[in-house]
Structure formats: C-alpha cells, structure tokens
Amino acid sequence: MREVLKTDNSEIEKIIDYLLISSGKMLRPRMVYLTASLHPHDADLLRDMAVAIELIHLASLVHDDVIDRSQMRRGRDSLNKLWGNQRSVLTGDYLFATAFNLINEHNCRKVMESVSTTIQIMCSGEIKQLAMLFDTEISEADYYEKSYRKTACLFASSCKVGALTANMSAKEVSILEQFGLCLGYAYQIIDDVLDFVSESSLLGKPAGNDLLQGNITLPVIFAMQDKEKGSWIKHVIQSKTLSSETIPLLVKILLETGAIYKSIEVSHLFLKCGLKALDKFPMSPAIQELREMSLFLMEDYYKKLNCQGIHDRRPLSGNIH
Amino acid sequence: MREVLKTDNSEIEKIIDYLLISSGKMLRPRMVYLTASLHPHDADLLRDMAVAIELIHLASLVHDDVIDRSQMRRGRDSLNKLWGNQRSVLTGDYLFATAFNLINEHNCRKVMESVSTTIQIMCSGEIKQLAMLFDTEISEADYYEKSYRKTACLFASSCKVGALTANMSAKEVSILEQFGLCLGYAYQIIDDVLDFVSESSLLGKPAGNDLLQGNITLPVIFAMQDKEKGSWIKHVIQSKTLSSETIPLLVKILLETGAIYKSIEVSHLFLKCGLKALDKFPMSPAIQELREMSLFLMEDYYKKLNCQGIHDRRPLSGNIH
Numbered sequence: 050m051r052e053v054l055k056t057d058n059s060e061i062e063k064i065i066d067y068l069l070i071s072s073g074k075m076l077r078p079r080m081v082y083l084t085a086s087l088h089p090h091d092a093d094l095l096r097d098m099a100v101a102i103e104l105i106h107l108a109s110l111v112h113d114d115v116i117d118r119s120q121m122r123r124g125r126d127s128l129n130k131l132w133g134n135q136r137s138v139l140t141g142d143y144l145f146a147t148a149f150n151l152i153n154e155h156n157c158r159k160v161m162e163s164v165s166t167t168i169q170i171m172c173s174g175e176i177k178q179l180a181m182l183f184d185t186e187i188s189e190a191d192y193y194e195k196s197y198r199k200t201a202c203l204f205a206s207s208c209k210v211g212a213l214t215a216n217m218s219a220k221e222v223s224i225l226e227q228f229g230l231c232l233g234y235a236y237q238i239i240d241d242v243l244d245f246v247s248e249s250s251l252l253g254k255p256a257g258n259d260l261l262q263g264n265i266t267l268p269v270i271f272a273m274q275d276k277e278k279g280s281w282i283k284h285v286i287q288s289k290t291l292s293s294e295t296i297p298l299l300v301k302i303l304l305e306t307g308a309i310y311k312s313i314e315v316s317h318l319f320l321k322c323g324l325k326a327l328d329k330f331p332m333s334p335a336i337q338e339l340r341e342m343s344l345f346l347m348e349d350y351y352k353k354l355n356c357q358g359i360h361d362r363r364p365l366s367g368n369i370h
Numbered sequence: 371m372r373e374v375l376k377t378d379n380s381e382i383e384k385i386i387d388y389l390l391i392s393s394g395k396m397l398r399p400r401m402v403y404l405t406a407s408l409h410p411h412d413a414d415l416l417r418d419m420a421v422a423i424e425l426i427h428l429a430s431l432v433h434d435d436v437i438d439r440s441q442m443r444r445g446r447d448s449l450n451k452l453w454g455n456q457r458s459v460l461t462g463d464y465l466f467a468t469a470f471n472l473i474n475e476h477n478c479r480k481v482m483e484s485v486s487t488t489i490q491i492m493c494s495g496e497i498k499q500l501a502m503l504f505d506t507e508i509s510e511a512d513y514y515e516k517s518y519r520k521t522a523c524l525f526a527s528s529c530k531v532g533a534l535t536a537n538m539s540a541k542e543v544s545i546l547e548q549f550g551l552c553l554g555y556a557y558q559i560i561d562d563v564l565d566f567v568s569e570s571s572l573l574g575k576p577a578g579n580d581l582l583q584g585n586i587t588l589p590v591i592f593a594m595q596d597k598e599k600g601s602w603i604k605h606v607i608q609s610k611t612l613s614s615e616t617i618p619l620l621v622k623i624l625l626e627t628g629a630i631y632k633s634i635e636v637s638h639l640f641l642k643c644g645l646k647a648l649d650k651f652p653m654s655p656a657i658q659e660l661r662e663m664s665l666f667l668m669e670d671y672y673k674k675l676n677c678q679g680i681h682d683r684r685p686l687s688g689n690i691h
Contacts, residue, residue: 146487
C-alpha cells in the first residue's frame with residue numbers, strides 16, 4: 050500500500066503515513082486473497098486488487114469520520130481531528146482515485162465495475178440513512194437494506210473481486226459474492242449489537258452511541274415491536290430525550306425483551322448462510338481457510354459479548370462448526 | 371447527465387437535481403466535444419466521456435465548497451449550505467464513482483488513466499496549497515504548479531479525453547493536451563486577477579477574497595516583488611491583518627505597481643501559446659471552432675475587467691486574433 054501511495058508530495062504523504070500506521074483488521078483485502086486462492090491466479094495482480102479494495106475502504110472511513118465528526122478511529126485521533134476536514138476530504142478523494150488508477154493499470158474491467166458500483170451504492174445509501182435518522186417507522190427490511198449498503202455490499206464486492214482476479218466462472222463468482230454478502234450482514238448486525246453491550250461500549254466510547262445519533266439498528270427495531278416496552282422506546286427516540294444516562298435503562302430493555310438475543314440469532318443465521326454457500330465448492334484447504342476466517346472473525350466478535358453474560362445464552366451456540 | 375445520474379434513491383436524486391439546475395459554463399465537456407470533433411468519432415461514446423468529465427468537475431466543486439465552507443456556488447446556495455457537509459461529501463463521492471462507472475462501461479482505459487491521475491494531482495495539489503496559505507515565500511513557479519493542479523490539468527485532461535475518444539495519434543493527443551494546459555493557465559490567471567478587480571468582486575463577493583483566505587495568487591506575487599510596496603504587502607499577509615477594509619488599498623497597489631497588468635499579460639501569453647499549439651493542425655472548421663471558443667471564453671473574461679478602466683490598457687490587446 051505504501052508503494053502504491055508513494056507521491057512526490059510531502060504534505061499528503063504525511064497524512065497517508067499516519068493513516069497506514071494503524072492498519073485495522075484488513076478484513077476486506079483478506080477476503081480478496083482467500084477467495085482468489087481457490088483458483089490459480091497472478092500474485093501481483095491479486096496483491097494490487099487487494100490493495101485497491103483496502104484503499105476504497107480507507108477512503109470511505111476517512112470521509113465517514115468527516116461526516117460523523119468522529120474524533121477517534123482505530124484507537125487513535127481521527128484524520129479530521131488531527132488535520133481538519135479539508136485535508137480529510139481531499140485525502141479520501143485521493144485514495145479513491147489511486148484505487149481506480151491501480152485497477153485500471155491492470156485493465157480489470159469487471160473489477161472496476163464492481164468497485165465503482167459499490168461506491169455508488171454505499172454513498173447513496175448513506176444519504177438515504179441520513180434521511181431516516183430518528184425515524185421509528187424504520188422496518189427490518191429498511192435495516193437490511195441499510196446494512197447492505199453500509200457493509201455487506203463491500204464485503205460481497207471484495208469476494209467478487211478475488212474471484213474475478215482468479216478468473217473463476219460466473220457461477221463461482223456469484224457463490225463467493227453471496228458468501229461475502231452473508232458475512233457482511235452477520236458482521237454488521239453483531240457490530241450493531243456490540244454498540245449496546247460490548248466491553249468497550251461500557252468502558253470506552255459511550256454505549257448506544259449509534260442510537261444517540263439517531264441510527265436505529267436491529268436490536269432497537271426488535272425491541273420497538275415489544276407490546277409493553279416498544280412505545281416507550283419509540284417515544285424516547287422521537288422526542289430525542291435519549292442521553293447517556295438513559296442508555297443503561299434502554300440496554301436493560303433490549304436484554305429483557307430478547308431483542309439482543311434475537312439479533313445475535315439473526316447474525317448467526319447469516320453466518321450459517323454464508324458458510325452454506327461455500328459448501329457448493331468441493332472441500333479444499335482454501336475453502337477450509339475461508340470457513341475458518343469467517344468463524345474466527347465472528348467468534349472474535351461474539352467473545353466481546355462475554356462480559357455481559359450473554360455468551361452462555363447464545364442461541365445456536367456450538368452448532369455452526 | 372440526468373440520465374446517467376438516475377437512481378432509485380429519491381434522497382440523492384433531490385440533491386443531484388438541484389446541482390444540475392445551474393449548469394455553469396460547461397467548459398470542460400465543451401472542450402471534450404470540440405477536440406474530438408477534429409476526427410471521426412462515435413457520438414454516444416463522446417457524449418458519455420463529456421458527461422464523465424463534467425461529473426468529475428462537479429464532484430470536485432461540491433467537495434471544494436465543503437472544504438472552503440462556501441455558501442454560494444453559481445449564484446445560488448451551495449450544496450453544503452442547503453444540505454450540510456455530510457450529504458455534500460457523499461454526493462461528491464457518488465459523482466466520482468458514477469463518472470468512473472461510465473468510463474468503464476466503454477472500456478476506455480486511457481481515458482480512465484488520464485482522469486484518475488488528474489484527480490490524484492488535483493487532490494494532492496489542494497492539500498499542498500493548504501500548507502502554503504499565507505506563505506509569502508511563494509514563488510512564481512509555486513503559483514504555476516498550483517494553477518496546474520487546480521485548473522490546467524483538468525483542462526488538459528478534457529482535451530486529451532476528447533482526442534482519445536476520437537482515436538487520434540499520440541502526437542495529436544499531445545498537442546491538444548498542450549492546448550488545454552495553456553488555456554487552463556490563461557483561465558486561472560484571469561480568474562485570480564478578477565478576484566481583485568471584477569465588477570462582481572466589487573458588487574457581490576468581497577474583493578480579494580482569495581487573499582483574505584491566505585491564497586496568494588500571481589498579481590500578489592508580482593506586487594510582492596516591488597521594491598517600494600512589496601514589504602508592506604508581505605507584512606499585512608504574514609500578520610494576517612488584511613481585511614475587507616484594507617483590500618481597496620491593496621488593489622490600488624496591485625494596479626500602481628503594474629502587477630495586475632503583468633498578470634493579464636501572462637494570461638495573454640498562455641492563451642497565445644495555446645492557440646499556437648492548434649496551428650500544428652491543418653486549418654479546418656473544427657480547428658476554427660476550437661480557436662473561437664478559446665477567444666470567446668477569454669474575451670468574455672477580459673471584458674469583466676472593463677469597469678476598472680483596465681481594458682484599454684490591456685497589453686497585447688488586439689494582436690491575438
């Protein structure tokens with residue numbers, strides 16, 4: 050990534066260097082690599098496509114932090130906190146352009162199409178989401194569409210890009226895309242659950258941060274369906290009277306009504322669905338690795354639920370492997 | 371453009387509709403059209419490439435307005451004023467992605483390369499410029515580099531894209547690129563002059579707005595070289611004591627030291643250089659149209675100097691045609 054982002058411009062290089070220090074989980078490029086490894090492929094091409102996908106993801110994170118006015122990212126000051134919105138918007142644009150340039154160098158038309166369409170879906174989705182903030186009429190279907198645009202479509206695109214890079218058949222590309230899609234949903238749902246009940250949400254950033262910003266996620270949608278407590282939740286959201294003081298009460302309701310457990314269950318179902326897609330491939334070390342990556346990733350996520358005593362009550366627990 | 375930007379998302383469509391109402395001068399797509407018209411070409415392909423170039427330009431304007439916190443664009447409320455920074459950043463990203471998608475549909479690899487490289491140059495240039503604000507050490511060379519990154523490179527790319535679309539030879543592509551480059555410099559310089567002395571700068575937005583923001587342009591660089599007045603100008607810039615009250619005095623100095631006239635002269639030289647590049651083509655109606663477009667564009671710009679009594683003292687006046 051450093052090599053691709055090399056410029057003769059010390060200003061932007063400083064910013065990019067800072068960005069590359071905390072590299073995150075590199076989930077999406079990992080998916081590109083693992084899916085491509087199912088077939089023979091060109092190693093240099095694969096590396097560049099994985100880099101391009103991570104650049105797109107990084108660019109969207111940088112712009113998201115401007116949009117959300119976030120002060121922190123990956124445990125450090127966000128770019129916009131350190132360098133301001135101006136440089137952050139420009140750095141994001143620069144990263145997008147670099148990714149496109151890299152894909153174009155290899156003349157990967159289908160990759161280009163998948164990636165540019167994904168960005169269109171992500172951006173228009175985020176604008177749509179802004180219009181839905183604090184709207185308690187949001188349905189489960191709205192939530193899944195939101196999650197698709199926010200997370201699942203880039204997961205799906207990452208797997209598709211890996212498959213395309215290794216010249217797989219249309220059917221194989223489609224299966225791997227489906228796998229990425231399901232994993233993306235599973236991941237986003239748990240991420241939304243953790244916003245209420247993770248250890249870090251209790252110690253670090255305020256629990257219920259999403260909801261305080263008006264972003265209504267699956268656990269809340271489930272809880273709003275509760276006959277007894279639903280109307281109270283709708284009321285505090287609509288009246289914007291939620292605060293970090295009332296969040297613990299809300300979390301209690303999310304647990305009591307089963308909304309948290311039900312969300313975890315849905316996440317599990319998506320994970321299972323993704324793994325099932327992989328069954329369409331004959332078993333191989335590469336398929337095994339892809340399964341393990343998914344399980345490891347999600348287990349790691351589920352573990353963060355431990356401290357709440359939620360772990361033991363996990364539905365479906367143990368029947369995924 | 372409307373057709374390409376059609377989505378099933380009413381939120382982003384509202385924003386884009388607003389953006390498309392005031393279409394500006396459409397300079398860059400016009401350059402794509404006129405350069406391509408020198409050779410036989412596919413009309414649909416040309417239309418889409420011209421649209422892509424304008425989308426890139428629009429995206430950069432939308433992001434620029436976020437960056438500069440501009441309240442006005444093309445005589446109306448800016449997107450960020452009306453819809454906020456969040457939607458503006460996302461709309462810009464959406465426009466970029468749509469442009470790339472469109473170019474990719476036609477599999478125009480060289481166009482893609484030119485456009486993505488241009489965006490990289492523009493973004494990294496703008497970041498560099500931010501670091502140079504209020505820096506009175508700025509040289510003429512720095513200014514030309516800044517103008518290249520800000521304006522001339524997209525002008526050059528627009529002409530290159532037109533030439534590529536019409537399958538011209540490498541030599542022809544290069545000549546037209548050179549033409550666009552020169553026109554871009556000429557245009558940017560006059561734009562910077564007009565910031566001090568145009569009618570609108572006296573009636574509408576504050577004169578010297580660029581300099582108040584720390585952006586030091588060619589007339590100021592020339593004036594800073596003046597033995598008598600140079601140090602005063604440097605002082606007010608460095609101490610950031612410039613205000614809309616002292617700008618009239620500064621403009622007076624820019625006129626008295628000849629800095630304004632010298633800048634206009636340089637703009638003329640670039641225009642002549644651009645027209646000279648066109649001489650390498652045999653005369654044809656298409657070449658004639660390209661010349662006329664340049665002259666008309668620049669004349670229109672020079673006319674705005676009239677009210678200041680600058681028009682009559684224009685150097686080189688009349689010897690361009």
